[in-house]
Amino acid sequence: MTLDDTQTKAMTSAGLNLIAQALSIYDRDLRLAVCNRPFQTMFNLPDWLTIPGAPFEDTIRYLATSGEYGPIDDIEAYVADKVDIARAFEPHYMERTRANGRTISVEGSPLPQGGWVTVYTDITQAKRSETLLRARSEELSEKLVSHSEELAAANRKLAASNAALEEAKRELTEMEARTRLVTEMMPAHIAHVNAEGRYTYSNRRLSAIMPGRPADVVGMTLSAAVGIENFELIRPHLHAAFQGESPVFEFTEPHDSRRLRAAFTPDGQGGAYILSMDVTAETQARAALQQGRRREIAAQMTSGMAHDFSNLLTIILGMQSRLARMDLGTEAADLIAATRTAARRGGRLLNRIADMTGQRPPRPQATDMHDFLADLKLLASPSLPQAVDLTVLDHCPDRPVMLDPGLLQDALLNLILNARDACGTSGQITITAHAVGDIWLELSVTDTGAGFSPDALDKALHPFFTTKGDAGSGLGLPMVYDMVKMAGGAMEIGNWSGGAEVRLRLPLRLAPAAPGGLALLVEDSADLRSNYRTMLMDLGYAVIEAAAADEAQALLGDVGEIALILSDIKLEGTATGLDLGWAAKSAGVPLILMTSLPLDDPLHRAALTSGPVLRKPFTIQTLAGLLGHEAAA
The missing domain is CATH 3.30.565.10 (Histidine kinase-like ATPase, C-terminal domain)
Structure with a gap:
């Protein structure tokens, strides 16, 4: 039989209260997560500062006001300084003599998920013993003094080792912070669940790939975090990961039909690591490319047959016209009319086939x-x-x-x-x-x-x-x-x-908003840039320019709000206009590609699946129509 969460919480609280040392844990937002009763009694804190969620700032202000830190000229400046130090989450050890004359040691360590745990120990008696020992050291024998010196030397070596360990711990903490920052910037949900399916780590990106779901999911079960409908689609793959398999799968999120891809990797201890991302745009592009390929194959198969069939229909209609001019009687005339009707219907059918297998691309x-x-x-x-x-x-x-x-x-x-x-x-x-x-x-x-x-x-x-x-x-x-x-x-x-x-x-691809904003023009030809700059300015845009995709991405990150990106597909360097797609999507900026590449070029075909493509050369009227604006004649 397992304990429920209420029993576990009660037993944990009782255990912490039996510890002689005071203990507090604050989360990454500097709010109290848990503390024990000695923490309240040691600092004589009111009840409202010992409940979960109590701000660290309010606790420091209360202690400073009550004289815990001695005389302070500017309490608010003192509190702000303490908060800034706390936000750095640096490991530390210090000994401090309180205003009431007692001495405490304070040892703080950062936690992997952010926040820190601090242990406060009353060392007043130990300090008195040390003082007494020093006062009576002259009465000790030479041997005892020598032994004490050796012990002090050993303690100094130990202190040096501890300092080295603390430095290594600090570097590890910084490395963890950098890793956490990188994972939180990635356009994917990265997480870990234990054998019970409960999150022990998350990069807070679940809400980015599943809008409406929570971002902070650590401590939640996977089913509660993603919702029952999604969990039922995920469950078999999660169980497979718990059994040691590494499934990679896609599923359609029921809320707004996003296409998501997930990979589960067993951690060797019964849990699993999770990597999931939104691949809706990729799925749409893949479907369009597959259909384009089918059209090409159909066109190749039918073009020759359609040509020969068209010739046959022409011959049949010509022969029927000659027969119609002959006096063959009423019955023959009816047969000739029926044959001509069937031949014309065949011609219309050929036109329909040509429409289906033709190369006419969508023109958004x-x-x-x-x-x-x-x-x-x-x-x-x-x-x-x-x-x-x-x-x-x-x-x-x-x-x-x-x-x-x-x-x-x-x-x-x-x-x-x-x-x-x-x-x-x-x-x-x-x-x-x-x-x-x-x-x-x-x-x-x-x-x-x-x-x-x-x-x-x-x-x-x-x-x-x-x-x-x-x-x-x-x-x-x-x-x-x-x-x-x-x-x-x-x-x-x-x-x-x-x-x-x-x-x-x-x-669903929304058109660019009304003109008047800032347009980013990406074109590696100076002459063409000048021409397109004039078009955009005539449509009411202010224009900044780049010649390469990397340069454009840097501008997209450094410049203020950009309303439109107009980019060539082939640019300076190895990156193309297609590579701007993810950056533009992440920034929520409409992207219009332009090219002089032929329709059968792979880059042109790939561009057609992601949005509108302008064929060079084009006029300002064409650009204005694509943007939904009125252009001057």
Whole structure:
């Protein structure tokens, strides 16, 4: 049977109170964590200074005011000096004669998590004995004096050793502080849990990768720190680490669908070290790159066949035209008309395939989603039967977002027309749009039709699968899927209680704010820098410049708030404009890349997954449209 926390705390408190020495522990914020009863009685402290959370500053002020440290001219200056010394967390030992004539020793040691423990010992009697011994030393025999001298020499050697140990301890403390500072600056959560799953160390970055979770988690269980939903996803991997394995895995955080990667490493004592980070942007980029590669493969496979098929359709249509001019009778005329209709349908199908496998990349621009959705409703409503109602629930951010409005409009119109066909002559179509945390822009289209059949749920995203017979091409939903994946997003289809639902998730990238702030221009060509500087200034920005990514990162850290970064991809040195991405994201600064590299260049393709890319050369109107600003003609 194990003791609960209340029993353990009570037994610990009782044990500390039985110690003859006074003891206090203050945390990194200089607040009392624990003390024993001798600490209160030794310094005659009021109760409110002995409860957890009592400020160190208030305790020093009380002791100084009560005369503990003797006469003091400026008590507040004395208190401030003591607080500054305490914040340094230096190990120390000292002996002090109190105002009441008694002598105490004070020994303080820093703790690994910050803060320190101090032990106070009343050594008055020992000091009196030393004085008496010195007074009577003349009465001692020469041998005893010699022995005392030898003992004193040994004590001096011991003191020297202790000093060396204290110096080593100080250096170790400084090293621990530096290590703690480095880990707290890393964009990842680094921690350790013991065999019970309780945190013994954390770099206070859990809240950075899981917004809404606490930062100070030392002493908490992993399940309490990350929440039950997340812990259920983590539990099997944690148990594997406790068994000696080193699992590395990814999971989607349920709150706002962040993609997180975690690595557990066993510590050899039943616990585990934890390294976890937010890889949402990486996952979005990976999905977009994979879809781009699929498009390339599809284009390679279909381009030759499409060319030959197009030639065959041309021949068929030509022959049918010649047959139509012959007097072959009514029955033959019907067959000729049907053949020509089928050939034309094949031509339209070829165009759809070309759209899916073409090289047209997404062209993100600053888009006001409120205006976009209003225009979409206006555009789609005339194509719906009178008894089919279209409702738009707009909960989008008020600030413009970066996306390709043309591709998104085509995709949503496709879904609306599919929903219209499912509803028949009457029904309800609903478009819902909202942000999921600061990660995704989610748009869903629902209808009150019959919903997806099990077969359709399984095959709806397969090219050429259709439930509309000759009226459908089977490329509508695959084209929507292709658009979403090229943007680094995700698509889900399913049924709800009233019909079918298609949900699209696109990376939420807010457009740069209104002009008038400070822009960082990163370009290694002096002539081009001059041109782009003029464009930015005409749009209302003040401009600072850099020629290399390293120089730009230094400016990003040293200069005040920067509203926009406009950077070439290829720059001086080995770092590229892509390397600015993490620094810009960490600083919350929008980044727009520009390049003259061809579309098939790996750097260009990688840039397309992270945000807007301007093709050189470009005009001020193009730049203004991307930023959502009006440019002078």
